[in-house]
Each structure stands twice: as structure tokens, then as C-alpha cells.
Amino acid sequence: MIAYLRGFFARILAKPYYLALSVGLTAFFIFVALLVSATAEPTLRVAYLADGDFPVEVDAIEAVSLDAEPRRSELVLGDYDVVVEEVDGRYEAESLKNVEYEAFVLAALAGEDVEGYFADETPRAVRIMGFAVVVLLLQAFFYIDLFIEDKKNGALARVMSSPRGLGSYLVALTLYAFFIVFGVAMVVLAIFRWGFNQDVGMPIPYYAIPFALTTLLGIAFSLFSCALIEVRDNAAALFASVVLFTSILSGSFGALNVGGFLQRVMDALPQRHVMELSDALAGDALPVGHAAAVLAPIVLFFALAGWLIRAKLRAGRY
Amino acid sequence: MLPIIRRDLLNLLINPALLLYNTLFPFLLIVVLGAINRDLYDSEVITAHDYYTVAILVFMALNISIIATNSFMERSVKRPNLRIGYAPVAEWKLYVSKVLATFLFCMGSILLVSAVVARIYGVGFGGAYFAFLALLAALAMLASTIGVAFCCLLRDEESANKILALVNLFLALLGGVFFHPRTIGETFAAASAFSPVRWVMQASMRAIHDNDYAMVLPAVVIMLALGGVFLLICRRTFRLEDYL
Numbered sequence: 001m002i003a004y005l006r007g008f009f010a011r012i013l014a015k016p017y018y019l020a021l022s023v024g025l026t027a028f029f030i031f032v033a034l035l036v037s038a039t040a041e042p043t044l045r046v047a048y049l050a051d052g053d054f055p056v057e058v059d060a061i062e063a064v065s066l067d068a069e070p071r072r073s074e075l076v077l078g079d080y081d082v083v084v085e086e087v088d089g090r091y092e093a094e095s096l097k098n099v100e101y102e103a104f105v106l107a108a109l110a111g112e113d114v115e116g117y118f119a120d121e122t123p124r125a126v127r128i129m130g131f132a133v134v135v136l137l138l139q140a141f142f143y144i145d146l147f148i149e150d151k152k153n154g155a156l157a158r159v160m161s162s163p164r165g166l167g168s169y170l171v172a173l174t175l176y177a178f179f180i181v182f183g184v185a186m187v188v189l190a191i192f193r194w195g196f197n198q199d200v201g202m203p204i205p206y207y208a209i210p211f212a213l214t215t216l217l218g219i220a221f222s223l224f225s226c227a228l229i230e231v232r233d234n235a236a237a238l239f240a241s242v243v244l245f246t247s248i249l250s251g252s253f254g255a256l257n258v259g260g261f262l263q264r265v266m267d268a269l270p271q272r273h274v275m276e277l278s279d280a281l282a283g284d285a286l287p288v289g290h291a292a293a294v295l296a297p298i299v300l301f302f303a304l305a306g307w308l309i310r311a312k313l314r315a316g317r318y
Numbered sequence: 319m320l321p322i323i324r325r326d327l328l329n330l331l332i333n334p335a336l337l338l339y340n341t342l343f344p345f346l347l348i349v350v351l352g353a354i355n356r357d358l359y360d361s362e363v364i365t366a367h368d369y370y371t372v373a374i375l376v377f378m379a380l381n382i383s384i385i386a387t388n389s390f391m392e393r394s395v396k397r398p399n400l401r402i403g404y405a406p407v408a409e410w411k412l413y414v415s416k417v418l419a420t421f422l423f424c425m426g427s428i429l430l431v432s433a434v435v436a437r438i439y440g441v442g443f444g445g446a447y448f449a450f451l452a453l454l455a456a457l458a459m460l461a462s463t464i465g466v467a468f469c470c471l472l473r474d475e476e477s478a479n480k481i482l483a484l485v486n487l488f489l490a491l492l493g494g495v496f497f498h499p500r501t502i503g504e505t506f507a508a509a510s511a512f513s514p515v516r517w518v519m520q521a522s523m524r525a526i527h528d529n530d531y532a533m534v535l536p537a538v539v540i541m542l543a544l545g546g547v548f549l550l551i552c553r554r555t556f557r558l559e560d561y562l
Contacts, residue, residue, distance in 0.1 A: 018477065025480055029487075036491075045500070071530070073523035076364055078498035096363055142480060233388045234335030236479070241343045248350060253496065258354055 001164070004172030008146055012176075023184055026139045030188045033131035034200070037124075044101055047080040054084075058108045059115075072096070084109070124201030125282040126275050130252040133214050133271050136185060137243045140218025141236060143177035147223065148232050151318050160313045170306060174219050182215045202282040210278045213294045217270055218243075220301035227308035230317075247271050270294045319411045322402060326389055326419030336385060340427035344378045348435055364527070367439040372450070372526070373495045375428055376518050379458040380489060382424040383482050386465025389423075390416040391475035391560075403558040413470070413552045417462045424458040444526035449534045453518045453525075456541040460514060463548035470555040489515045514541055 012019050046063040047070045048054045054063030063084075070080050075096045082095045082105050091109045093102040108114045122130075150156045159169045189207055193200050200207070222239060229235040247253075249262075250271035257263070266272060273293040280287035312318060330336055351374070352367035359366050389395070390413065402412055428451075435441050443450050464485075468478040492499055492506070493515025500507035510516045517540070521533035 018474075021477055021480060025484055028484065032487075032491075071524065072363075072527040073520070073530075076359075076369065076523050076527055077494060077519060097358055138483075145476065229335065231335070231392075231394070232476075233392055233479075234333065237335045237339040241339055245343070245346060245350070248347070248354075262353075 001168040001172045004164070004169050005175055008172060008176040011146060022142055023180065026142070026181060026184045027188050029135045029139060030132065030185050031192065033135045034128060034189065034192045034198070037127045037131040044081045044105065045079065046105060047083045049083065049085040056108050056111070061105065061108060123279055123282050124199060125206075125278045126201075128201060129210050129214075129275050129278040132185070132211070133250075133274050134243065134247045134252050136181060136211065136214040137218040137221070137247070137271075138240060139181050140177060140215055141222040141225075141239050143180055144173070144219070144222040144226055145232075146176075147173055148226055151226075151230075154318065156309070156318045157313060160310075166306070166310060166313070170223070170302070170309075173223075174216070174302075177219045177222075178212075178215055181218070182212055185211050185215070202278070206281045207278075209281060209291070210274050213277070213291065213298070214271075214274055216298050217274075217294060217301075220298045220305065223305040224301040224308070227305045227312070251275065268293075270297050319407075319415050322407075322411065322415040323419045323422070325398075326395075326415055327422055329395065330385065330389060330419065330423040336388065336423075337427075340378065340382075340385070340424065341430055344374050344427075345431050345434060348374050348431075352439065365439070367435070368441050371432065371435050371439070371441045372443075372522055373519070375432060375450075375454060376457065376493070376515060376522070377490055377495050378428060378431070379424060379454045379518075380461050380486050380493075380515055382420055382458050383461040383465035383468070383486065384479055385423065386416060386420040386462045387469050387475050387478045387482065389420045390466045391469045391478070393475075400558070409556065409558065410553060413466050413556055414549070417459070417466050417549070420462045420465070421455075421459050424462070425455060428454055428458070444529070446522075446525035446529070446531070449525040449531055450522050452538055453522055453534060456538040456545075457514060457518050460541045460545040460548070463545040463552070467548040467551045467555075470552045470557075470560075473557070473560045489513050492516060493519050495519070514544070517541070 043060050043062045046054065046061055048063045048065045049067075049069060050065070053065060054061070064080070069083060074080055075083070081097060082093050082101045084091055084093050084105055086092075091106060093105045093109075095101045104114060147156075150159070156166075156169075160166050186204075186208065189200065189211075190204055192198050193204055221243075225235040225239040226232070229238060246269050249266045250269040251266070252271055252275070258266070270293065273290040277287045277290035277294065280290065348367065348370050351370040352365070355366040355370070357366075359369060390399075399412060403409065432441075432443075432447075436443075465478070465482060468482055469475060472478045472481070490496065492510045492513035494510065495515060498507075499510040499516075514537075517533070517537040521537045524530045524533055
């Protein structure tokens with residue numbers, strides 16, 4: 001296995017341009033995910049149609065005084081969330097959004113205590129993991145290229161007939177991809193935390209568990225996709241579609257509560273368990289159940305990939 | 319050049335993965351995002367499906383750059399392209415045909431998805447469907463030329479795809495496809511003015527919701543001009559030896 005692992009690193013190091021590009025992009029993607037999730041604070045943008053400044057100052061409200069009503073397209077695009085107008089000494093609020101924005105702004109204008117009314121209650125660690133899970137899963141695919149190369153050039157068939165066998169090869173490939181994706185993610189997280197002095201919601205070592213599980217899930221699903229579909233681009237299209245789709249469903253970009261059967265499907269997705277796991281870790285709990293729920297699909301995808309590769313090798317496909 | 323375009327288009331059409339990626343995947347995204355965000359918009363004025371149909375179709379047109387790299391430099395098309403390169407055909411026809419085939423494939427997918435969504439959810443595009451289509455066509459043409467130009471520059475499909483995935487994600491975030499750019503910060507929101515995706519989103523929404531078409535023509539012209547610049551980059555950097 002060590003020989004395979006050394007071989008994988010030697011091959012990737014022989015293409016320094018490709019390695020730099022891959023690692024650079026992985027680092028960049030993870031940094032953007034951290035930046036988006038950790039620094040974004042929800043605020044309401046209010047279009048204030050009156051002379052003078054908005055009468056109250058609330059952290060969650062960013063008011064802009066306007067002479068004329070904003071375009072409807074600006075409300076649709078989210079340039080403004082609420083339009084507030086003073087009519088006969090009374091404030092009127094209007095919003096295209098079907099949530100309680102109007103009530104919140106009117107309550108603020110009435111001088112009520114609205115602190116926490118519009119707060120995003122999702123813990124920071126969960127928000128960070130929501131974005132990071134998508135990036136880590138997508139990045140894992142890029143490091144399975146060596147497996148695709150070995151399928152094409154017949155090296156996999158030679159591996160199968162060698163005394164070391166396919167198992168050692170797949171373990172080495174997994175470790176190789178894991179070291180790069182997980183390693184880069186942890187380094188970028190540390191730089192983000194200490195270099196940029198950002199709050200990441202929980203201690204850095206705690207992130208090792210969700211990062212490691214997500215990376216392994218990405219590698220297992222990449223291997224399965226590449227074993228199932230022979231053409232790399234087709235496998236990549238399937239992989240990216242499934243990852244993006246299930247991540248949205250699991251609430252990576254915001255908590256979703258739709259109820260019914262769809263909710264049960266959403267709750268069963270491994271990405272959801274990764275976020276629940278991060279939530280529990282942030283509260284200093286040991287979330288064994290959620291970790292097991294992520295490990296189960298990892299084992300399943302590795303097993304299916306191994307079975308498919310062996311079956312195709314025996315059938316002389318590679 | 320027509321036979322090459324026809325063949326390239328056929329290659330894309332008979333690829334079930336790409337076909338599903340460009341039809342079923344965006345359709346499912348619209349269905350699911352519309353359903354789970356149904357409380358976000360007031361249904362009397364605009365529904366979540368109205369909003370996400372526009373946003374996802376724009377994202378779809380942008381992502382066509384990745385299909386263009388596939389059409390231009392995927393392993394199975396390298397050898398046929400090499401043969402065309404040594405045939406008595408002008409060299410530019412090789413990459414322009416890929417751009418046009420990808421563009422046609424994208425527009426066909428967009429027409430299909432928008433027709434299905436309009437039928438199921440009654441998305442009417444505020445009567446500005448053709449203006450919206452013109453914007454998507456210009457964006458798809460730009461994305462197509464970007465995909466091929468990146469292949470010419472990097473001489474490798476996989477590297478081009480990796481970078482384009484980043485570029486597309488950035489342009490989509492800047493353009494406010496998933497959430498408003500100011501969510502990330504004021505600097506990011508200011509930078510969104512330079513994103514073609516933002517131009518398309520703004521011009522589309524103005525045409526659809528305000529019946530204002532003033533931004534459509536400038537946005538289309540600028541995107542086509544940028545597409546021309548990327549074609550010039552292809553002309554300067556294309557080397558037939560890269561197919562060897």
C-alpha cells in the first residue's frame with residue numbers, strides 16, 4: 001500500500017503545474033466558503049421614502065433614503081427588502097417577501113425591542129459546515145483523476161493481478177486524495193481563524209471530524225461514480241449534480257423545513273448529519289449517532305465501487 | 319462548417335449524461351428551490367418558482383462553458399478534431415463550430431426547460447420572454463467562447479474545467495444567482511457591477527417586472543463583444559498540435 005501511495009504522490013508531483021492549480025483551487029474554494037458562511041450577517045435593507053434619515057437605529061436594518069419608490073425588479077432581486085413610507089404621520093411598510101419583514105420593521109419603528117427578532121439562530125459552526133460540505137465533496141472528485149488514468153492505460157488490470165491486489169490500491173488512492181483535500185482544508189481553516197482573526201464557531205481541532213468524514217464521503221462517492229460511468233466528464237456531471245442537489249436539500253445554504261416525506265428524505269441525507277454533528281460538537285457533545293449516519297454511506301459507496309471495479313476487471317473492461 | 323456543427327451537436331445530443339445535466343438537473347433545481355422557498359415571495363405578485371426559473375436558467379447558460387470544453391477537447395473528440403485540422407478546412411472553423419454547436423445545444427435545453435416550467439408552474443416571464451431569451455443567448459454565446467478559449471490557453475480540458483468551475487461559481491455569486499451579493503459584504507456587492515451574470519439578472523428582472531427593456535440591448539452587445547474577444551484569444555492561442 002505504501003508503494004502505491006508513494007507512486008500516487010510521485011505522479012502528481014511530476015506535474016507541478018497541475019498540482020499547484022488543483023491545491024490552489026481547493027484552498028481558494030474553501031476560503032470562499034469560509035468567508036461567505038462566517039462573515040455574512042443577515043440584515044434587512046429598507047428603502048425609506050421620506051425626508052431625512054430613518055428614525056431608528058437597529059443593527060439588523062440598513063436603511064437607504066430614497067426620493068421615489070424603488071423598481072419592483074429591485075425588490076425581486078433583493079436590492080431592497082422592505083419599502084417604508086410615512087403617510088399622515090403613520091409608517092407603512094411593504095415587502096414582496098412573504099415573511100415577517102414588514103412586521104419587524106414596523107415594530108422597530110414603534111420603538112419595540114426587536115433585538116434578536118431577526119437574528120439568524122443557526123450556529124456559526126453549522127453555517128460554516130453547510131458551505132464547506134459542498135466544497136469538500138466537490139473537490140474530492142478532482143483527486144480521483146489518477147484512478148481514471150489507470151483505468152485507461154491498463155494499470156488497474158495489472159494491479160488486480162499483482163500480489164498486493166486491488167484493496168491496497170484503493171486504500172492508497174483514498175489516503176492520497178484524503179491527505180490533500182483534508183490537509184488543505186484544515187490549513188486554510190487555521191489561516192482563516194488565526195491569520196484573519198475570524199470567529200469560526202468552535203475550536204479548530206473539532207472541525208477535523210466533520211471535515212474528515214465529508215472528505216471521505218466525497219472520495220467514496222467519486223470512486224463509485226467513476227466506477228459506474230466510464231467517461232470522466234459524464235461521471236463528473238452526475239457527481240456534481242447529485243452533490244449540489246442533495247446539499248441544497250440538506251439545508252447547506254440555509255435551514256429548510258418543508259415537512260412530510262420530503263423532509264424525512266432531507267433529514268436522512270449525510271450532509272444533514274454532518275451539520276447536526278457540527279452542531280453537537282460546538283456544544284461539546286460527542287455525536288456518535290450522526291457520525292455513524294455519515295459513515296454508513298461512506299462504507300456503502302466504497303463497497304459498491306470495489307465490487308463494480310472487480311466485476312468490470314473480471315469482464316475484461318479495463 | 320455546417321457538417322462539423324451538425325456532428326458536434328449530434329455528439330452532445332447522444333450523450334445522455336450531458337443531456338440530463340442540461341435538462342433534468344436545472345428542472346429539478348427549479349422545482350426543489352421553488353418548493354422549499356415558497357414562503358419567501360408573495361404568491362400574488364411573484365412566486366419562488368418565477369424567481370428561481372430566471373435564476374437557474376441564467377446559471378444554466380453560464381455553466382455551458384464546461385460543456386464547451388467537453389465538446390472541444392474531450393478525449394473521444396480529440397482524434398476526429400485532429401483529422402479535421404489536417405483536412406482542407408480553415409483552422410478557425412474547428413473551434414467556431416464547437417462554440418456554435420455548444421450554443422445551440424444550450425439554447426435547445428433552455429427552451430425545453432423554460433417551456434416545461436411555464437406549463438407546470440405558469441411562469442410567464444412577464445411577457446418579456448423574447449428579451450429574456452436574447453439575454454440568455456448572449457450569455458450562452460459568451461460562456462461558450464470562454465470555455466473554448468480556456469482550452470486553447472491551458473491546452474488541457476481538465477485544467478480548463480477546474481478553473482471554469484471556479485470562474486462560474488464566482489460569477490454566479492457576484493451575479494446574485496443564489497443570494498444577493500451584499501450578503502457577503504459591500505465590496506463584494508460593488509464588484510458585482512462587473513459580472514455579466516449580474517447584468518443578465520438585472521436586465522431580465524427589469525424587463526420582466528418593470529417592462530423596462532433599456533438594459534437588454536447594451537447587455538447583449540457587451541456580452542457578444544466580449545465573446546468576440548475570447549474568439550480572438552482562440553485564434554491567437556489555438557495550436558493543432560495540442561490534439562496530438
